[in-house]
Amino acid sequence: MGTISPPKSVLLLVAISSRYAEALDWACERITSEFGLAGAVSPAFEFTETDYYTETMGTDLKKQLLVLATPIDPGGLPGVKRLTNVWEAEYAAATSHPESRPLNLDPGYLTLAKLVLASTKDHAHRIYLSDGIYAEVTLSYRAKAWHAFDWTYPDFRRTDFQAFFTECRKLLRPTAAN
Structure with missing residues (x-):
């Protein structure tokens, strides 16, 4: 029988x-303001891999990745996802943008071995966490490279995204060069 122990901290x-x-x-x-200093912020990448968001968010989308400096308990991910959903609605209500959803926030976490994303939608590859929130392992890291799954979103397969995630791994363990 295995020993139950608390999970290792992760990067939000x-x-x-x-x-x-x-x-x-x-x-x-x-x-x-809510979670503390950023450990890394990516450039605002062109987000062209899908037209899924066009109806609610418009065209010419950008995607920016933010990784927090202070590790968190991965069990807090459902609360983070629920909070980011509130923020999306708050931003939409406070601005005069014509789109119904001018902002999309997708939280997850990064470990040395994987990148996990939260979702409100169930699917065969997602595990229920709590409070209506599911999670999926979107990328795995092994043999000094990121590896996608059949369900990995196209933008998360990009080499520039993955280079950013590789750099962020150093925040977890400064000697984790690759």
Whole structure:
């Protein structure tokens, strides 16, 4: 029988999507105000891999990745996802953007071995956590490289995203170069 022990801390990750630079800035400010200093912030990447969000978010979307500096308990992910959903609605109500969803926040976490994303949607590859929130392992890290799964979103397969995640691994263990 295995010994039950507390989980290792993880790095909170939030993927921020919008067509508005001010929305990306607002989200970064809100996230760091709640969770502390950013450990790493990516450039605002062009988000062109899907048109899934066009109807609710418009075109010319950007996606920025924010990883917090202070590790958290992974068991807190459902609360983070519920909070980011509140923030999305708050931003939409406080601005005059024509889109119904001018901001999308997708939290998850990063470990040395994997990248996990939270979701409100169930699917065969997702595990229920609590409070209506599911999680999926989106990428795994082995043999000094990120590996996608059949369900991995196309943007998370990108080499520039994965290079950013590799750099973020150093925040967990400074000697984790690759």
